[in-house]
Amino acid sequence: MPQGFEDGWARYMIAEQRALVARAEGILAQALAKELAEESREELDRITQEDQRLAKEGLVELRDEAGESYHKHIDELDQWDVADRLRAEIARSEWLARRKDERTKRAKEWLTRER
Numbered sequence: 851m852p853q854g855f856e857d858g859w860a861r862y863m864i865a866e867q868r869a870l871v872a873r874a875e876g877i878l879a880q881a882l883a884k885e886l887a888e889e890s891r892e893e894l895d896r897i898t899q900e901d902q903r904l905a906k907e908g909l910v911e912l913r914d915e916a917g918e919s920y921h922k923h924i925d926e927l928d929q930w931d932v933a934d935r936l937r938a939e940i941a942r943s944e945w946l947a948r949r950k951d952e953r954t955k956r957a958k959e960w961l962t963r964e965r
Contacts, residue, residue, distance in 0.1 A: 878898045907923075912935055
């Protein structure tokens with residue numbers, strides 16, 4: 851492998867390891883601290899606990915081209931997994947962004963009613 855690729859892969863893996871530590875420490879729980887009206891606290895707690903458990907086991911989420919989710923140990927990742935990792939991260943980011951947008955929308959509605 852070319853040195854530039856090895857350096858880039860090493861940086862990528864450091865970022866993956868840092869994200870795994872953050873997940874194990876409960877970063878998702880912070881993002882899901884408040885449920886939306888249609889969400890149950892129990893379901894959000896289950897999601898965050900499962901995310902922490904998987905992270906503590908060293909597992910990262912991947913998504914194939916069909917959108918199917920699967921997990922792989924971080925030490926088993928290779929260059930061919932990057933696209934599937936990115937799909938998984940994009941899906942999670944989009945889900946969290948939709949939740950944030952909905953919370954913002956509801957807050958604005960509440961503020962305009964209060965006037």
